[in-house]
Structure formats: C-alpha cells, structure tokens
Amino acid sequence: MKEYNPKEIEDKWQKEWEKSGIYKIDDNSDNPKYYSLIEFPYPSGDGLHVGHPRPYIGLDIVSRKRRMQGYNVLYPIGWDAFGLPTENYAIKTGKNPRKVTKENTDTFKRQIQSLGISFDWSREINTTDPKYYKWTQWIFLKFLEHGLAYKAKMPINWCPKDKIGLANEEVVDGKCERCGMEVVQKEKEQWMLAITKYADKLLSGLDTVDYPERVKIQQRNWIGKSEGAEISFEVDKSESLKVFTTRPDTIFGATFLVVAGKVDRFTGKYAINPATEEKIPVWEAEYVLADYGTGAIMGVPADDERDMEFAKKNNLPIVTEYKKAGFEDFGTKVVKYKLRDWVFSRQRYWGEPIPVVHCDKCGTVPLPESELPLLLPEVKNYQPTDTGESPLATIEEWVNTTCPTCGGMAKRETDTMPNWAGSSWYFLAYLFNKEGFEGPVSIENWKLQIKNFRHFMPVDWYNGGMEHTVLHLLYSRFWNKFLFDIGLVPASEPYKKRTSHGIILAEGGEKMSKSKGNVINPDSIVERFGADTLRLYEMFMGPFEQAIEWNESSLIGPRRFLERVWKLKEKLALTKSSDVSFGKHDQTSLDKVFPFATTLLNQTIKKVSEDIETLGFNTAISTLMIFANDLDRREKVFKEDYETLLKLLAPFAPHMTEEIWSGLGHTSSIHREQWPEFDETKLVSDEVIIVVQVNGKVRGQFSALSSINEKDAVGVAKNLLEIQKWIGDKTVQKSVYVPAKLVNFVTD
RNA sequence: GCCGGAGUGGCGGAAUGGUAGACGCGCACGACUCAAAAUCGUGUUCCGAAAGGGGUGGAGGUUCGAGUCCUCUCUCCGGCACCA
Numbered sequence: 079m080k081e082y083n084p085k086e087i088e089d090k091w092q093k094e095w096e097k098s099g100i101y102k103i104d105d106n107s108d109n110p111k112y113y114s115l116i117e118f119p120y121p122s123g124d125g126l127h128v129g130h131p132r133p134y135i136g137l138d139i140v141s142r143k144r145r146m147q148g149y150n151v152l153y154p155i156g157w158d159a160f161g162l163p164t165e166n167y168a169i170k171t172g173k174n175p176r177k178v179t180k181e182n183t184d185t186f187k188r189q190i191q192s193l194g195i196s197f198d199w200s201r202e203i204n205t206t207d208p209k210y211y212k213w214t215q216w217i218f219l220k221f222l223e224h225g226l227a228y229k230a231k232m233p234i235n236w237c238p239k240d241k242i243g244l245a246n247e248e249v250v251d252g253k254c255e256r257c258g259m260e261v262v263q264k265e266k267e268q269w270m271l272a273i274t275k276y277a278d279k280l281l282s283g284l285d286t287v288d289y290p291e292r293v294k295i296q297q298r299n300w301i302g303k304s305e306g307a308e309i310s311f312e313v314d315k316s317e318s319l320k321v322f323t324t325r326p327d328t329i330f331g332a333t334f335l336v337v338a339g340k341v342d343r344f345t346g347k348y349a350i351n352p353a354t355e356e357k358i359p360v361w362e363a364e365y366v367l368a369d370y371g372t373g374a375i376m377g378v379p380a381d382d383e384r385d386m387e388f389a390k391k392n393n394l395p396i397v398t399e400y401k402k403a404g405f406e407d408f409g410t411k412v413v414k415y416k417l418r419d420w421v422f423s424r425q426r427y428w429g430e431p432i433p434v435v436h437c438d439k440c441g442t443v444p445l446p447e448s449e450l451p452l453l454l455p456e457v458k459n460y461q462p463t464d465t466g467e468s469p470l471a472t473i474e475e476w477v478n479t480t481c482p483t484c485g486g487m488a489k490r491e492t493d494t495m496p497n498w499a500g501s502s503w504y505f506l507a508y509l510f511n512k513e514g515f516e517g518p519v520s521i522e523n524w525k526l527q528i529k530n531f532r533h534f535m536p537v538d539w540y541n542g543g544m545e546h547t548v549l550h551l552l553y554s555r556f557w558n559k560f561l562f563d564i565g566l567v568p569a570s571e572p573y574k575k576r577t578s579h580g581i582i583l584a585e586g587g588e589k590m591s592k593s594k595g596n597v598i599n600p601d602s603i604v605e606r607f608g609a610d611t612l613r614l615y616e617m618f619m620g621p622f623e624q625a626i627e628w629n630e631s632s633l634i635g636p637r638r639f640l641e642r643v644w645k646l647k648e649k650l651a652l653t654k655s656s657d658v659s660f661g662k663h664d665q666t667s668l669d670k671v672f673p674f675a676t677t678l679l680n681q682t683i684k685k686v687s688e689d690i691e692t693l694g695f696n697t698a699i700s701t702l703m704i705f706a707n708d709l710d711r712r713e714k715v716f717k718e719d720y721e722t723l724l725k726l727l728a729p730f731a732p733h734m735t736e737e738i739w740s741g742l743g744h745t746s747s748i749h750r751e752q753w754p755e756f757d758e759t760k761l762v763s764d765e766v767i768i769v770v771q772v773n774g775k776v777r778g779q780f781s782a783l784s785s786i787n788e789k790d791a792v793g794v795a796k797n798l799l800e801i802q803k804w805i806g807d808k809t810v811q812k813s814v815y816v817p818a819k820l821v822n823f824v825t826d
Numbered sequence: 827g828c829c830g831g832a833g834u835g836g837c838g839g840a841a842u843g844g845u846a847g848a849c850g851c852g853c854a855c856g857a858c859u860c861a862a863a864a865u866c867g868u869g870u871u872c873c874g875a876a877a878g879g880g881g882u883g884g885a886g887g888u889u890c891g892a893g894u895c896c897u898c899u900c901u902c903c904g905g906c907a908c909c910a
Contacts, residue, residue, distance in 0.1 A: 384908060384910080385910085621839080696849085
C-alpha cells in the first residue's frame, strides 16, 4: 500500500480546491451565513514565521466545521500593508515601497497557501491598493463632514538628531528607536479624530458583545469613565477656579487647591472653600495632570494619599473629621474620560494621503468624491524632511494645486494617515462586490453594497492578538459605530464574538525575531513534516489562548497520529449494515455486540464538536487520538466509524482526510460532507466501572450495569474483599453514592 | 500602586466538587532486524523490595470527598500607571 506522502497529497489538493473554488462564499446561497475573521497580516520583509498561522488555523477549523454544518461561510484574508518597517526599508535601500510590498505579500501568500487554510482568496484585499484606500479616504471625508475630524496643535515626538517626527511605536523608553537620541516634544498641527465623542457608546456597546472579560476590562480601563462633580472655588472675588473630583462629598476636608504645572495663573492666590467658607491656598504641582478633568483638584489630605503626602511636605493643614456633603451640594455632576482624541496624522510617506487642500481663501477644503483616490505620488527620497514634514511636502508639483471650491491656488495636505486607518474598516471591504469596490467613490455606490453588509455583518467570530485590544479593536469599533450612526452599516457593533490566541515563542521562551535569529520558518516544517502535521501540532501544543514555546521534538507526535489514521485503511473491512460475518444484524444489534465502541464513537463526536466551539483544539485532538488508537486496537474497522473519524479530523488535517476520502471512492469533497452528530442516548455505556472509596481513599472497584441502583451498588461494594479489609471492625457511619461512578464509605 | 491571568510528573499539558497526571513528547525494557532506523508491545508522579504512604507554589478552612470552593500568603506573566 502507498505510504503517506504529505507533500504530494497537499500540492494536489490545494490545486484541486483552488480549481473547484469550494471555499468561495456563495452570494446566492439561502443557507445561514457565517463570517469568520482573523486579523489580516502586515506583510513584513521577514516572511511568515510559525506563530503567524496559529490564529489562521484555529479559525480555519471553525470555518471548515461551519461549512460541514451547512453554513455559507465567509473566511477572507488580505494585507494591512501600509506601515513603518516597509517605509524604513525603502529609506535604507531606496527601493519603492510599492514594489517591496508586492514582494512581501507574494511571499506571505505562497506561505499561507501552502498550509491549506480555507480562505476565500477571491476576496483578497490590500490597504495600499488605491482601489482600497480611496474608500479609506472617503470615510475620512465622512468624519470631516460630520465634524469628527479636526485639526489641533499637538505635541509630537521629535528626534533632534534624525530631524524626524516619530510615531509612538518608534519611541522606546523616551528615546529614538534608531539612534538612541532623547526624543523631545514638538508642537505641530495634527489631524484628530473625535473618538471621545463615542466614549459612552464604545463603553455601553461592550455589554452587548461576546468578548473575553479581560478584553472588556482593558477597553473599559482605557476609556476610563469616571463620574464626579465640577466645583468652582472663588479666587479674589473676580475669578473662579474649577476643579474636578469624584468625591465632592469630601469638600469639607479640602484645605488647599492644586493646579497642574502649566496652569499657573492662580498659583499662590487664595480661594474660598464654598463648604467651610474658609480661605484656602492654591498650589501648583506636577502630580496634577493638565489634560485630565479641569487640570485642577481640591486637596483633601484625609481622603487621598497623594494629597496627604503633598500636605505634609508643604505644611498644609490637614482636617481629619469633617462633615460629608451631598454629591451636588456645591458643584455640578459631570462625567470625565481618560480616553483622548485620536492623533490621526503622520509625517510619513507610506500611508493614505489625507484628501484635503488648504486654500488661503476657503480654508481647509475636502476633496470632492470624484477626485478620489488621491493617489500617493512617486517620490525619489522617502526620508522625512528637515522640518518634520512628510516627504510628500517636497514634491511641489503635487503639493501645489487648485482649490476645489474657488479654483484659486491651494496646497495639498502632506500628512498621511496612521496605519490603523485601513484596518479600521477592512471587515467591510471584504463584503464589497468587485464592481462596487473598483467603481466610483460615492454614496450611491456604497449604498449598493449595503445589502451585502446587511447580509454578512456583524462578524460572527473575530480572533486576534491581545496587543490590539485598545488600539485596533477600539478604533475599528469606533469607525463602525460612526458609519452605523450615519446609516452606512447595519450593525452598531462590528464583531459579535472576539477571541485571542497566544503567541508562539522560540525554544527558550523568547519572542521570535529576525534580530535574535530564532525565527522558525513554516516552509521548513511543511517540507519535512507536511502542512497537516504542522497544523495539528500548532493546535495540539497547548491551550490556544496561551503563549507557548515551540518544541521541534514534539512535532513527531501529530505526524505519528496521521500515519496511524492513514494506515487504518488497511483494516477497513465491513460496514455495519453488511451481513458478511454477523448474519442479518441491524445496527442496533451490532451496538450490542460492540457497546464500548459505540459509546466511544458518540463521546468522540460530542467532545470534538464542543471543543472546537470553545477553542479547546488541544483536547479535541487528544480525543481524536484516543478514538484512532481504539480503532487501531480492533481487528476490523467499520467503514462508518472510520469515515466519522475522517470527518471529525477533516477541519484539522484537510489534505490527508480529503485524500483518504477520495480513495474510499467518494467523488465529492469531504469538506462538504455533513458534520457528524451524536446520539445522546449512547454517551454512557451499559457497563461501567464503579470506584469504591473508604473515607475518601480509593480502595477498590467493580464493574456493573450503569442502571444499578444505590442499594445494590453499596451492597456489592461493601462485600468486596479489599473493602472488607479496610472497613475491618469499624462501623460504617454513612455511605455516599454517585450514580454509576463511585461509592464512598465513611467509618468512625 | 491598581486591574487581569497563571503556578499540576523529566517536558507540553488533561481533569461538570467524585480514581490527579488523559493525550502527546522523552525515557526504559521487550519484539522485529546481521545491525540500525521506522514500527509494534509493556512500563514510566515521588518514596518504598513490598505492604503502604506522600503529592497539584505555601498555610489554614468548608465537605463523606478539594487541583477545582472560601480566607490569608508567595512567585511568575500581561495590561494600565500621579486619571483626583
């Protein structure tokens, strides 16, 4: 018989699947939809490492199971391709980032495709494609139109040596990531998105979605809502100083006020405490933050550790027992958030150009829809300019333009969008039909897509990294909620369910990185073991949500398992309905001949089905191993049992199961078979082992019918020799019976 | 400091309050082989020759029975961090 040769099988079926298009979504299907989503990758120059596919494989298993359950499944992928590493590489080498991106995505695509993940490649998107980013620009214009995009002077991170503005990600411990120079703050006009206007909606929406609790907590903390009161303190009878406090009830204990370092107008003056009507001093200190609340607080040393410390240090009065005030006795109820508006511009080349012009006469003017996409022009030098402006600022023929409103001279905005922009709506981009996506940017065209949105949104299951909890996940919820409010998407929350995968660490527990030289490339694993083994190993190595070390020597286990399933073909002899050796048996009587086998089959179907839903891929696989081992121990294997094993294994090892399936004479794909169902009545076998304890310690066991009643079970247990020995001449005070499982005798 | 999560064999890890260590790796022995690899079989928590006893970071508690529930505590990982 033919040996298991993964390379041959995998190549063959990947081509076959592509040809038949079995993973494509069916736009005309009446079946219920299922939208599975993974965070689309950033195609870095380092290529794929074994950590990348973990989430893809996880949701691939879910998606494949859903197809077998009859769902019309959309499982798409694309490229989040704008970003700094590509730009830095372009600066260093002078290579065109567009070209670099193309090379990188080609590599990533080849690598991902070699793993047999059931992505619908016909829906592939790329955020750097003008056909894509024209819509990103259009959504920005919508924000502008609704007053949620605005310009403000903001400090940016500035490296005085490299003379460039740095993204937050490029600042490590307050120093420039490249040269190690101390980063300074420089004031610059920035585009902002008013995410704070959505703080309450982003918060309350969390109650309606199925996210891990820790994700919800992190988002809540990040939004940082606190309810308190603003209280005005009269200063010099002419002016008043407003403070924010969550404890207005402690105002009788306020013995001083503190303003943030930069708000020094009141420093050294006195204010009147409206509760005590006493004069209290106004101090200035760094522990009060200028950009939170009102930038001023009332000092209540008895109630706040920091106030206490400050009071002691500066010999300020401390009042310990004071009267409690009502919440609004002296102030007004207000709500404050830690969340800040989103700094939305970058002084960088490799991003979406912000589609506005600056006209001396008309001010900031948005480009009309008809001028989208505003293409990113070719430049010779990708290095940011001396003034900290984007390299786009040096291209005069691009910068100088005419105002769309008055036709006069105008200059283009030269800042670009952050790389969070394209990923804030990509789950919608997958739903566009091709004509719409490539067609004109207009509200009419978008509205033609809404029926697709209505059909597929929200995303049913979204898996991604914990590191994106307060960035991408929050940003994309914000964009979706905005689009929902202006009637352009049907669901207020984009993702119904969110899960997170743990990262795969290098052997030794460090993160995999090119600089450490510890990256494992999946190509070499696929070459040596096959994609099915890699898939199985990544799911089997440990709990999906937990970070875990790569361990090369453990790969052989899943491979052996696949070999074993492969060889089981040889034992295939009978179908349960055949009358060759058992005469005219129906299935029921065969179940009587093989009661344990029937129980195990049903338990396996149940456990694997349930584990896939709860990310318990590791235990699902061990259950399949137990079942396969059991079949292997039998003289003959029934076709029904074997085919059930293959179907349950198909989402995990799609190539090998497809090969065996077709070898068994089936002409259609196993991945379109119906997912096995279990018989609730056959989960417990008729015969069971009952454990007997004396005082909680296991001392014996016996086998019995599972229907045995308490009286009989206790009776049998008590008469066991080893139990007699342990009870001896002690009195049994009490016996505990757990049906069909355990008897425990309690003695004096 | 605050908020999450986790501590179980040589290793990765299983266990609706009911036989702790499933499944896999590794290791040992055996079969096959001239031999090796592969494969198959048996064994593998610790102490002990055995009988038996101990054992899920530590200390208590609840319970007939605790890895699981409660109290205290130690360590590690992740997030936020002077947010009034």
